Amino acid sequence: MRVGLDVGGTKTDAVAVDESGSVTARVRLATGWGPEGVVRTVIDAVAALGSDGRADISAIDSVGIGIPGQVEPGTARVVHAVNLGVDELDLSAAVGPSLGVPVRVENDVKAAALGAYALRSAAGRAGSMAYLNLGTGIAAGIVADGVLWRGARGTAGEIGHVSVDPNGPVCRCGQRGCIEAFSGGGAIAERWGHPGAFPVRDLFDAADAGNPVALEIRTGLARGVAAAVRVLVLTVDVDSVVLGGGITALSDRLMADVNAELAASAATSPFMRSLRLQERVELLPPGSPAAALGAALIGSTAHSEERGALTHG
Numbered sequence: 001m002r003v004g005l006d007v008g009g010t011k012t013d014a015v016a017v018d019e020s021g022s023v024t025a026r027v028r029l030a031t032g033w034g035p036e037g038v039v040r041t042v043i044d045a046v047a048a049l050g051s052d053g054r055a056d057i058s059a060i061d062s063v064g065i066g067i068p069g070q071v072e073p074g075t076a077r078v079v080h081a082v083n084l085g086v087d088e089l090d091l092s093a094a095v096g097p098s099l100g101v102p103v104r105v106e107n108d109v110k111a112a113a114l115g116a117y118a119l120r121s122a123a124g125r126a127g128s129m130a131y132l133n134l135g136t137g138i139a140a141g142i143v144a145d146g147v148l149w150r151g152a153r154g155t156a157g158e159i160g161h162v163s164v165d166p167n168g169p170v171c172r173c174g175q176r177g178c179i180e181a182f183s184g185g186g187a188i189a190e191r192w193g194h195p196g197a198f199p200v201r202d203l204f205d206a207a208d209a210g211n212p213v214a215l216e217i218r219t220g221l222a223r224g225v226a227a228a229v230r231v232l233v234l235t236v237d238v239d240s241v242v243l244g245g246g247i248t249a250l251s252d253r254l255m256a257d258v259n260a261e262l263a264a265s266a267a268t269s270p271f272m273r274s275l276r277l278q279e280r281v282e283l284l285p286p287g288s289p290a291a292a293l294g295a296a297l298i299g300s301t302a303h304s305e306e307r308g309a310l311t312h313g
Contacts, residue, residue, distance in 0.1 A: 001059040004296025007067045009083035014045035015292040016055035025055035034085040039094045063103045064299020066111030076105040106298045109133045113141025115294025127239030130232040135245035138180040164227040182224030222257035244284035
C-alpha cells in the first residue's frame with residue numbers, strides 16, 4: 001500500500017494506492033498553516049485514510065508528498081512554500097518518525113504531471129505529455145516513457161516566466177509580459193481587483209456582460225495559455241498538453257477561448273497548422289486524483305530505492 005498527498009494552500013488531498021495502482025481510499029482535509037500545521041495535516045490525513053476500513057494503514061510501504069514551493073533535489077526539504085506559511089521544512093524528518101515509512105517529497109506540479117501520465121496510460125493513452133498547471137501561478141511538468149523530466153537543475157517546465165510580450169503587464173518576477181502575468185490566477189485577481197471566492201470566474205462573467213477591463217484581461221488569459229501550449233510543443237514536442245489547476249474549473253468557457261487563440265495562429269501559419277495544437281490539448285477531468293496519485297508514485301520510488309531497486313517515476 002502506497003500513500004500520496006497533495007498538500008495545497010487550502011486543502012490536502014490524500015489517496016491510498018494498492019499494488020495494482022488502483023486508488024482504494026481518498027480523503028480531503030483542510031491544510032494547516034505554517035510548518036507545524038502542515039506536519040499535523042500530513043499525519044492526520046494518513047490516519048484518516050484508514051478510518052473507514054478501505055485502506056490498511058499497517059500495510060503502508062511509503063508516503064509521497066506533493067507540495068508547492070521549491071524542493072531541493074535529492075531531499076525532502078521544501079523552501080519558499082509561501083502559500084502554506086513555510087519558509088523551510090524537512091518533511092521527511094518531521095513526519096517520518098511518526099509514520100514509520102520512507103517519505104519522499106516533490107513539487108506539487110511535478111507530482112501532478114506524473115499522476116496525470118499514469119491515469120492516461122491506464123486508460124490506454126500512451127505518449128509523452130506535459131501537464132500545464134493553471135493555478136495561482138503557471139508551471140508545467142513533463143513526462144516521457146513514465147519518467148519525469150526535471151532538467152539539469154530541476155527547473156524544466158517552469159514556463160510561467162517566459163516573456164511573450166515585452167510590453168505586457170509587469171510580472172512578480174520583474175519581467176514584463178510573462179505567461180504567468182497574463183494567465184496566473186494571482187496576477188489575474190490582482191489586475192481585476194474585485195475580491196471573491198473565485199475571482200477568475202467573476203471576471204469571465206463580467207466579460208460576458210461586456211465589461212471592457214474584464215474582456216481585456218480574459219483575452220490575455222487565453223493568449224497566455226495558448227502561448228504556453230505553443231512553447232511546450234515547440235520546445236519538447238510532447239504528444240499531449242494536459243491542462244489542470246484551479247482555473248480549469250472554468251472548463252468549456254476557458255477552452256473555447258484557448259482554442260480560438262490556437263486556431264488564430266494556425267490560420268496564418270501553415271507550420272503552426274501542421275502541429276495540430278488544438279488536437280493535442282485536453283483538460284484534466286474535474287476531481288481527478290492526479291496530484292495525490294503522482295505523489296504516491298514518487299513515494300514508492302523512495303521505498304524501491306531503499307530496497308536497492310532501480311526504478312523510474
